[in-house]
Amino acid sequence: MKLFADLLASGIAIGAIYGLIAMGFAVIYKATGLVNFAEGEMSMITAYIAWTIATTLSGNVFVVVAGSIVAAVLLGLAVERFIMRPMLGEPIFSTVLVTIGVAVVLRSLITLVWDAYPHALDVGVGKGVAHLAGVGLRSAQVAAILALLAIMTGFYLFFRYSKVGVAMRAVAADDRTALLMGVSAHRIHAIAWACSSAIAGIAGVLFALVYDLSPAMFQIGLKSFPATILGGLDAVNGSGFGGVLIGVVENLAGGYLGSGMKDVAGFLMIIIVLMVQPFGLFGEREIVRV
Amino acid sequence: MRSGDFKETYADLVILSDSKLVWGWAAALLVVLVAAPFYVNAYVLSLLTLVFITATGALGLNLLTGMTGLISLGHAGFLLLGAYGYAIAVAKYHFPPLVGFLAAGLAPAAFAIVVGLPSLRLRGLYLAITTLAFSYIIANLILEARSFTGGARGLTVLRPEMFGLDFSSDPAFALLCLFVAVLTLFACLNISRSRIGRAFMAIRDNDIAARTMGVNLQAFKLYAFMTSALITGLAGALMGIYLSFVSVEGFPFLLSIEALAILIVGGLGSSLGAVLGTVFIVLLPEAIRILFGLFGGSLEKILSTGVHEVKSIAYGVVIILALRFEPRGLVGVWRDAKRLWTHWPLRY
Numbered sequence: 001m002k003l004f005a006d007l008l009a010s011g012i013a014i015g016a017i018y019g020l021i022a023m024g025f026a027v028i029y030k031a032t033g034l035v036n037f038a039e040g041e042m043s044m045i046t047a048y049i050a051w052t053i054a055t056t057l058s059g060n061v062f063v064v065v066a067g068s069i070v071a072a073v074l075l076g077l078a079v080e081r082f083i084m085r086p087m088l089g090e091p092i093f094s095t096v097l098v099t100i101g102v103a104v105v106l107r108s109l110i111t112l113v114w115d116a117y118p119h120a121l122d123v124g125v126g127k128g129v130a131h132l133a134g135v136g137l138r139s140a141q142v143a144a145i146l147a148l149l150a151i152m153t154g155f156y157l158f159f160r161y162s163k164v165g166v167a168m169r170a171v172a173a174d175d176r177t178a179l180l181m182g183v184s185a186h187r188i189h190a191i192a193w194a195c196s197s198a199i200a201g202i203a204g205v206l207f208a209l210v211y212d213l214s215p216a217m218f219q220i221g222l223k224s225f226p227a228t229i230l231g232g233l234d235a236v237n238g239s240g241f242g243g244v245l246i247g248v249v250e251n252l253a254g255g256y257l258g259s260g261m262k263d264v265a266g267f268l269m270i271i272i273v274l275m276v277q278p279f280g281l282f283g284e285r286e287i288v289r290v
Numbered sequence: 291m292r293s294g295d296f297k298e299t300y301a302d303l304v305i306l307s308d309s310k311l312v313w314g315w316a317a318a319l320l321v322v323l324v325a326a327p328f329y330v331n332a333y334v335l336s337l338l339t340l341v342f343i344t345a346t347g348a349l350g351l352n353l354l355t356g357m358t359g360l361i362s363l364g365h366a367g368f369l370l371l372g373a374y375g376y377a378i379a380v381a382k383y384h385f386p387p388l389v390g391f392l393a394a395g396l397a398p399a400a401f402a403i404v405v406g407l408p409s410l411r412l413r414g415l416y417l418a419i420t421t422l423a424f425s426y427i428i429a430n431l432i433l434e435a436r437s438f439t440g441g442a443r444g445l446t447v448l449r450p451e452m453f454g455l456d457f458s459s460d461p462a463f464a465l466l467c468l469f470v471a472v473l474t475l476f477a478c479l480n481i482s483r484s485r486i487g488r489a490f491m492a493i494r495d496n497d498i499a500a501r502t503m504g505v506n507l508q509a510f511k512l513y514a515f516m517t518s519a520l521i522t523g524l525a526g527a528l529m530g531i532y533l534s535f536v537s538v539e540g541f542p543f544l545l546s547i548e549a550l551a552i553l554i555v556g557g558l559g560s561s562l563g564a565v566l567g568t569v570f571i572v573l574l575p576e577a578i579r580i581l582f583g584l585f586g587g588s589l590e591k592i593l594s595t596g597v598h599e600v601k602s603i604a605y606g607v608v609i610i611l612a613l614r615f616e617p618r619g620l621v622g623v624w625r626d627a628k629r630l631w632t633h634w635p636l637r638y
Contacts, residue, residue, distance in 0.1 A: 098609075102610065108603045225419070
């Protein structure tokens with residue numbers, strides 16, 4: 001029982017990080033209809049910027065978090081403005097491939113600007129162990145779970161009550177009609193990229209706090225994309241939940257069935273779920289016209 | 291001067307190209323490619339072999355993603371199955387290489403039925419992730435079945451000897467790869483003009499409309515998966531022989547993405563595009579390397595610490611720019627050039 005509780009808790013913690021990045025995928029998909037294959041790289045860059053702030057400017061946790069969020073937003077805006085916006089109206093395949101190109105560039109930038117060695121991100125907090133009902137978690141892991149809950153609530157309110165959120169849903173539902181109603185698709189796309197980059201950045205910093213920085217960190221993007229599919233590509237909060245689900249299933253399978261089953265279990269679950277729900281757990285069923 | 295494209299016999303309709311000029315140029319290219327392995331140095335030869343193998347694999351993926359419109363992120367899995375199919379048959383059970391190639395084609399094709407079944411229910415990216423999931427599962431199964439596959443240690447493969455010919459020398463092996471690539475190209479060109487190919491394209495353009503026109507979706511989607519897996523499996527076997535070593539690390543997930551990049555840079559859905567894309571993507575790092583060599587001295591000194599990174603940044607930037615300025619892919623450039631050539635000085 002103790003093992004189960006431990007596996008469950010750490011599964012939820014890593015799942016929360018997957019979930020955050022998965023939400024980043026979903027936000028961009030919802031607003032622009034694209035999959036951003038550079039999501040993991042963007043989160044890695046932000047984590048490295050956080051490390052630079054922590055080692056050169058100030059190790060204060062608030063300074064580091066605020067600085068890295070600002071950096072992530074700027075990165076998202078820059079990618080949207082200079083790389084993605086010129087591709088508007090081009091075939092969707094080509095546009096998605098451009099994000100893969102961005103991923104290659106960002107990945108190499110890491111080793112060019114920083115280096116290829118692993119680093120520990122130290123902001124004074126995050127390494128301490130918090131005990132809750134007999135289960136020990138690092139405070140950074142608790143922070144990841146709390147961040148996921150906070151951002152999920154935020155998105156729920158954003159999409160329901162804010163003008164920009166409603167506009168984003170309108171663009172997602174039908175961008176041409178939204179344009180006719182006076183919604184600026186450009187601005188919505190820019191906001192989506194900025195939001196997505198910020199969420200991924202937060203996830204990256206939390207990941208770095210728990211597992212250290214390394215140039216291989218971009219792989220959390222690859223691990224989180226299936227979570228987006230599980231939750232439903234256009235379901236932002238559903239993707240967050242999908243991440244937690246994958247984290248828990250992976251951890252339980254890794255703990256009880258051996259480490260070889262860890263990756264496979266998550267993917268097996270996705271196949272089974274998609275067989276029953278072809279558009280993910282919370283995704284909207286696509287209605288096709290002939 | 292021809293004033294139009296007139297088909298007078300059934301043979302005219304069946305023939306791949308009715309232009310003698312096209313056949314002439316194709317034959318000239320083939321002669322050059324056959325002769326090249328005996329004249330170029332070892333390094334160029336290895337690149338050439340890589341281009342042939344990659345072209346085979348890209349044509350296989352093009353059949354599924356380009357022609358039928360089913361996105362696959364799991365073709366690295368089929369490459370693995372093909373490589374292991376050959377390695378297990380030949381290196382472990384000492385069957386003749388021809389049987390090995392048969393196994394390399396049939397094992398992925400059989401597995402493709404399992405992978406293809408979800409495609410009857412899923413669309414777009416949901417299907418892409420399912421194929422990705424299958425490729426991870428294949429890799430893990432291979433790692434787990436140690437007694438059969440050698441697990442993480444992999445299997446060693448020797449160059450084959452078939453039809454009384456010895457393919458152990460590098461030029462001979464390059465010719466074998468060229469033979470397979472040309473065969474695949476012809477197969478793909480012919481499939482695309484047949485009833486099956488038309489059905490594939492109908493499914494890509496609108497599957498519900500295709501279904502109402504009497505295309506059996508289940509059968510043709512599975513068929514596309516199987517054919518694509520078979521060709522990719524052959525490419526995997528060749529790749530395994532080329533590396534002379536088969537292991538799970540030899541076929542990383544990124545190969546699947548690179549294959550998609552080849553198709554899109556070349557021009558999705560066209561066999562010519564798959565070949566052009568292969569040449570472009572495989573030779574791009576070399577071109578960048580040569581370019582750096584030209585501007586050499588000073589540049590190299592400044593970047594002495596990060597040459598490798600600068601090169602891969604250049605690789606990414608070239609892909610972004612190529613798509614930015616020619617989203618139709620290299621096939622678009624080729625068609626524009628051809629039009630300019632035939633109609634000059636007129637524009638149309």
